[in-house]
Amino acid sequence: MKTITTLLATAAVAAAGSFAYAESHADPVKMRQETMKTIGGGMKVLSDMAKGKTDFDSAAATAALATMAEAAGTIPTVFETEAQDAESEAKDDIWSNWGDFVSKAEALKAATTEASVSEAGDMQGVMGSVGAACGACHKAYKI
Numbered sequence: 001m002k003t004i005t006t007l008l009a010t011a012a013v014a015a016a017g018s019f020a021y022a023e024s025h026a027d028p029v030k031m032r033q034e035t036m037k038t039i040g041g042g043m044k045v046l047s048d049m050a051k052g053k054t055d056f057d058s059a060a061a062t063a064a065l066a067t068m069a070e071a072a073g074t075i076p077t078v079f080e081t082e083a084q085d086a087e088s089e090a091k092d093d094i095w096s097n098w099g100d101f102v103s104k105a106e107a108l109k110a111a112t113t114e115a116s117v118s119e120a121g122d123m124q125g126v127m128g129s130v131g132a133a134c135g136a137c138h139k140a141y142k143i
């Protein structure tokens with residue numbers, strides 16, 4: 001009896017887990033937009049520092065870059081499913097130029113990974129290199 005109860009409990013946990021997975025992965029447009037919002041949030045931390053709106057903080061800037069690099073690494077996964085809806089600002093060209101799109105995601109990952117922010121004077125250069133990676137992809141693939 002104990003074994004059966006354990007099995008049932010295990011199955012229930014597994015079912016709940018896959019339901020949660022299906023739920024969060026049900027809307028590919030929303031999912032990729034959340035990823036972009038995370039990346040945009042990191043960019044705001046950096047740009048506020050670059051503009052002097054917030055005090056330079058090497059640890060905070062480094063953490064923002066790490067968050068952005070991690071999110072950039074998931075771009076190929078979250079954009080993999082070709083999907084469009086009224087909220088989407090993604091161009092169909094993404095899926096007909098998939099290799100190029102992925103290389104632009106990799107360029108963002110490289111820019112955020114390679115950026116070093118040990119002093120306030122580093123911020124302008126980082127804004128330039130990271131911003132260029134955003135711009136290259138948005139220009140080609142965002143409405």
Ligand code: HEC
Nearest residue numbers: 033036039040043088089090104105108133134137141142
């Ligand atoms: C590899 C391509 C690519 C790169 C690199 C990229 N983006 Fe995006 N971004 C997109 C696409 C495509 C959309 C539109 C997504 C949609 O609406 O489905 C988007 C949308 C956004 C949005 C709007 C999200 C929303 O609320 O719907 C923000 C903010 C954003 N990007 C910020 C950035 C920033 C900041 C960077 C650089 C640090 C960046 N992105 C780099 C492709 C990219």
